Amino acid sequence: MEVTGHPEMTEPASEIEREVEELIGKWAGNPSKTIMAMLAVQEKYNWLPQKALEYISIRLGVPKGQIYHIATFYKVFSLLPRGKHILQLCTGTGCHILGSALLAKTLDKRHGIPWNGTSDDGLFTLESVNCIGACSMGPVLVVDGEYHANVTHDRADAIVKRLRKRANKEENNGEA
């Protein structure tokens, strides 16, 4: 397999490369840490910017094609920017039989947040997650890492409304 760069000789050249270097520098030249590096990048940016992936490719010594193969194979990775708030609706078996999938309808119809997509205003991304281990409390909605238990249509609605209100307020303050 052709390696696309010289891991040890790379110098970060741009802002994003410097940021990525900080996250993944410790794994230079170690292709077995590709997934770990991509997870670190996604954690920072919420998605996988192309420039960051190119840098990982050079720095770890992994062909770009393989990086994109990994990015599309594993469910967590997103090649598109995600919303400011990440809503993860659990679709594990426990939550499924308690009707979690139905909640997606409310979020879509009422708030324009499509299933596995982002709202037009870029505020919300709604994704499915396969069980976070709080199955006794289903349906579970994870909002920016925070767990919400026994979620009903009503509560999902309230959660989104609250976040949107806050965002509007911030925007108005910013303009003023």
Added chain:
Amino acid sequence: MEKLRSIEQFKLFQDKCRREFEEYPLVISVCQGASCRAAGSEEVANVFEKLTTGSSDIRFIKSGCQGFCEYGPLSVVRPSNIFYQMVKPGDAAEIMRTTKDDGEVVDRLLYTHPATGEKLGREHEIEFYSKQQRIVLALNGYIDPLRIDDYLAHGGYSALAKALQVMEPGHIIEEMIEANLRGRGGAGYPAGWKWKSCKEAPGDRRHIICNADEGDPGAFMDQAVLEGNPHSVIEGMLIGAYAIGGTSGYIYIRHEYPQAIETFSAALDKARELGLLGDNILGTDFSFDIDMTFGAGSFVCGESSALMRSLDGQVGEPRDKFTHATEKGFHDEPTTLNNVETWANVPHIINKGAKWFRSIGTKDSPGTKVFSLVGKVNNTGLIEVPMGTSLREIVYDIGGGIKNDGKFKAVQTGGPSGGMLPESKLDLPVDFDALTDAGSMMGSGGMIVMDEHTCVVDVAKYFIDFLIEESCGKCLPCREGLRQMSKILHRICDGEGTLKDIDDLEALGQTVAATALCGLGKSAPNPVLSSINYFREEYIAHIVEHKCPGGVCMSLISYHIVPDLCNGCGECDEACASSAIRTVRGQKRKEGLLCEIDQALCDKCGACMQICKENAIEKRSPAVASRGAA
């Protein structure tokens, strides 16, 4: 902390930890398991932490999952074992006060027996706990997983010390074979034999891996062990490495468990600080360390050969099983891979012996098994029972029966690879072989209870769709076969199936099971085949009567408002995102305002039913098109 440089030093340090732990007359713990956290236990813990800082008579512990998730946040006072449930931050001060003025309990926070109405104050009085036998989970709730001292105070790492001091590696493997600890990750392969063949395989390097991918969606046994007692897993792996001659260790944890990752990583650091991991462990010439890698949301990566690829930073495609991982596994070198719970059992076997272990459980499946009991059962949570316990005991005695006095329909064991078992199988003893014989499997321990409001065809469809998403796509039977099965299942759920579809599903399922490359495909048809086997009449109802007996399949149900019960409050109207509800002048309630659902607009999301306090909304199946027809 100083590194411990000999077994003697270790023993002295362990004694010190024990004394320090026993200095506190009272211990209050608050559960920090995922369910309790979702119910707000972090806030509760914060208050307790503030109140107990500096206290010399109360030790406060943020514990791992204590199991009775249904009633979280949980808090237990020891040594009296007073059990508080659904604790709120505001309750902390009262618990502290009453506990100190000894003997008193906060009555309103006790668990009430649902049938007798009796308040039960102690953990062991509650059937959910009294019918369990906890070995792997024994310390969950007793120790702070972030403090290695707590684990040591409870005898932690004694088994490692014993192994290093008085046991030859070969002797450990014999003991493991004798104990017949079968893999808790699903397949049930005896760990001892796996260790033996890895040890005997040629090669200079040997890898020891812990599978913490816990892919079964709807199960959290491994999470509870990793978060509640991480050192038991580390100790098990150390003993395994010592016995097998392991040179490097790895744990593969799914990223969906951030708390488990954090706790485990802290535990590794602590073990290194004390010299329990690293070079020359406890002054011996045994060296070993464990590296952490995260999963990235892929079910198939829980399969051992796929996991080893993913561990190497690649796409997780399984390989065929002609080569054994014990000989050519990670990096084509001899590898031993075991599940979290398997590793966590090891220290107990080394401490207490194979004979003791075999005295628990059944002849061919010794020991206990941890299950996550969820779904439509009253007492959901995490349980540990001896192998051979019947499903009935689990669902009715420990689980407290079906929610809302409902009727039991089925229990799914083994996750997406398992099957649905009906009421007639409730007396089945739960062990590896009995479950397989019944067309399901043990799996990793997920147990999902379904009641009459669950549709077995919908659940079968759910699992197949899940597996299509997760299939790596490498082999044809799995890639294409599952897709065809899904198409048929969707057709049936949409009310467009034919009776021949059932036969086709069976034929397809058998073909996929016989020809797929890895365990994912081989077991994927189980939910479909078992549900056809035990619930054929439900498939027929969907096809012939266009009726979904569980009231789940959207094309086959409709929502209606019962005029007699509706008081016209209009809350459903507000809750309806489809604007399908209109207010009319009704024929009942003295001709007052009533609500009515426009079937053409209704999205069938069920929001109205959830919000209606009068229970005035009902589901009908087969679907009724218009009001006139109702």
